[in-house]
Amino acid sequence: MSSPDVPPADPAAEADRVPVTQRAIEQIKAMIADGTLRPGQRLPTERELAAELGLSRSSMREAIRALTTLGVLEARHGAGVYVTALRPADLLETFSVLAEVARGETLVEVLQVRRILEPAATALAAARADDDQLRRLGTVLERIGRDEGIGDTVAADLSFHQAIVEMTGNTTLAAINGGLSSRTFKARVWHGHHEAGVVARLREDHERIYRALLARDPDAARAAATMHVLEVENWLCAHLDDFA
Amino acid sequence: MSSPDVPPADPAAEADRVPVTQRAIEQIKAMIADGTLRPGQRLPTERELAAELGLSRSSMREAIRALTTLGVLEARHGAGVYVTALRPADLLETFSVLAEVARGETLVEVLQVRRILEPAATALAAARADDDQLRRLGTVLERIGRDEGIGDTVAADLSFHQAIVEMTGNTTLAAINGGLSSRTFKARVWHGHHEAGVVARLREDHERIYRALLARDPDAARAAATMHVLEVENWLCAHLDDFA
DNA sequence: CGAGTAGAAGTGGTCAGACCAATTTTTCCA
DNA sequence: TGGAAAAATTGGTCTGACCACTTCTACTCG
Incomplete structure (x- = not known):
């Protein structure tokens, strides 16, 4: 034995x-x-x-x-x-390797986790955000989807989502969710949508989330966040071959 | 600059x-x-x-x-x-340090994340579980809250929750959620409930989750999981001084 | 001829001592 | 007394050696 x-x-x-x-x-x-x-x-x-x-x-x-x-x-x-x-941020820095080296099926799993976390976080943010945070979020939103190069759009996209989860006041949640999205992955998503001529759809996703937050409407915020992650998830599944 | x-x-x-x-x-x-x-x-x-x-x-x-x-x-x-x-499990092994060294307010944050993940995972499990998985889960449940020492109860508790998140088929979700609960923390929760004479409440929490899964009822499963994490969360907030 | 085994080679794990580079502390001069 | 130079402290890197475990090789024996 x-x-x-x-x-x-x-x-x-x-x-x-x-x-x-x-x-x-x-x-x-x-x-x-x-x-x-x-x-x-x-x-x-x-x-x-x-x-x-x-x-x-x-x-x-x-x-x-x-x-x-x-x-x-x-x-x-x-x-x-x-x-x-x-701090959670210190201990969860290692977390980002998952998003960095993940490929194929694992990326789908990661997005499914994000589809759980982000809607919940966005709903919390709708209930807790103050005017100042929302104002700053608006300036970040403006940089998303402009014609100033995808690089800045990706950076703004990252900032947008990070700012929202930080509005929840839960630093652990923010650190975990932050580790689930890598710059390189987001860049590929934006490039893919650009080539397909559907950049506007991604841009609108973010606008809907922003409007729900402005309205302090947790339900709408949850739905908007779900749809956004789902959009990315569907795109990924359709292009999974490129992520082998 | x-x-x-x-x-x-x-x-x-x-x-x-x-x-x-x-x-x-x-x-x-x-x-x-x-x-x-x-x-x-x-x-x-x-x-x-x-x-x-x-x-x-x-x-x-x-x-x-x-x-x-x-x-x-x-x-x-x-x-x-x-x-x-x-595999996600390989890359998220480091995740457990958070639960190991976390104390005080961070533990509350961790539980709030679990209150997001576990209900969603349990609801998914209710929709996806097969008979064999549920049968095995039942044998684990029987070991929870018996009078055979808290050690075995804690081990069964860990197995119970781990088995449920694994039923979702999402190994990333399982690895993340697994890293959010440490054996030592669960042991303190059970000890605390034992001293307060409310072990039955914890045991019933698990039974409710199990029944919801048997009924393949995602909504009931989500609610039961939420109540369970909330129970632990409330207990923690009441005893936060002991976790400085 | 084949199986098993003993030995050799390969490779990660540990140790010792030295020197370099960044920081902190001390000293001492203007 | 202020500040700059020098000394001490301490992490970063290098070299070379030896040990422990694994794998491969070749030999022996049935």
């Missing part, structure tokens, strides 16, 4: 199976989880940490690199290693 | 500001994004990669460690470095 070729029970050899670097990662992660290390706190130097945890500096650096990648640590050249603020 | 103390334009010095390890990470990530490296493909050895990208093996290893942490590469001791299958 248990692992083979393990004689009886093994006291210290058990921990010896797990690589030292991995062990260090888990030790530091545990110290953060149980509050021994607080957000923003400075850690000992790499050399001291290596000595305390009983491994070489190279391996210690690999552990720090892993935790840096996860967004829990931050190394500042010449100034030390620190625990990040542990 | 641009960065200060940069004389005119700088050709090669621009790339020299970016640490070599970071550059290697981006190069390999780009090769995966553009299809040069395919899922499951084997990479050259660390020594060869280091030589090709023009950096030392130590720095190359740190780059590989970062990409391993992100779930795009996988190093097998003695056997080489490989691109993972790039």
Whole structure:
């Protein structure tokens, strides 16, 4: 039932199976989880940490690199290693790789998740947005679909959706939804609609969302957001071959 | 407008500001994004990669460690470095750190996201589940709230929710939702309800969800899932001080 | 001839020590 | 007393070595 070729029970050899670097990662992660290390706190130097945890500096650096990648640590050249603020945005930065390397069927799944999150977020935003946020959103909307190059349209598109989810006041929601859409994917969507001569439809999608927000109408906002994601989803399914 | 103390334009010095390890990470990530490296493909050895990208093996290893942490590469001791299958589950494993280190207000945000995702997922499951999946879900449900130790109840609770989101057939959705609930948090919820003598309420929440799925009733499933997450959310807000 | 095994080669994991580059702190002069 | 130069601190990179695990090879034995 248990692992083979393990004689009886093994006291210290058990921990010896797990690589030292991995062990260090888990030790530091545990110290953060149980509050021994607080957000923003400075850690000992790499050399001291290596000595305390009983491994070489190279391996210690690999552990720090892993935790840096996860967004829990931050190394500042010449100034030390620190625990990040542990904000959702810090910890969910890694999330964007999904949108970056996803292809084919996975992209469809990602859009289906967005079709769940964005309508809910947009409805929340309709209920919570203040005049100032809406005014700024209007200026972003104006940049979408103009004839000043697709590059700026894509940037404005990203800003538009990001601004809306941030209106919910839920930074975790904003970080997750932000990680689900990559600039490169949005660029392909706009290019595709441009070649098909239906850029106006995408532009109108955003206008409908904006008007629903202005009207503080959660139901209309939800519907408009759903239709927008659905539009992209349908386009993707029709061009799935190009995303192999 | 641009960065200060940069004389005119700088050709090669621009790339020299970016640490070599970071550059290697981006190069390999780009090769995966553009299809040069395919899922499951084997990479050259660390020594060869280091030589090709023009950096030392130590720095190359740190780059590989970062990409391993992100779930795009996988190093097998003695056997080489490989691109993972790039499944959503591979890329979203890092997601769990959020639930692990989150505390206080962030936990509330996480639950609010779950209150969006879980009802939608449960409604989808109600429409798509087959008899076999439902039968297995029933056996898991029986283990929830028994008097055989909270440990098994927590494990069954996790399995229950995971099984439901997997019924949607959307592995990305399953991976995201899975990362939003940690075993330790669920354990505290059950302990809290146990001490307050309201374990039955949690148990009934799960039964209601199960009955809605059996009835293939998406609306009822959505409502039951919403109420369940709300129950946990309310409990958390009442005990937020314990999660500082 | 084939199966199994022992050895060799290949490859990731760890360690040691050195030097470079950015930051911070200290020192000391104007 | 203010500020600039110098020293100390600390992360970033490189080199080269050795260990542990896997895979391949070739040999031996039935």
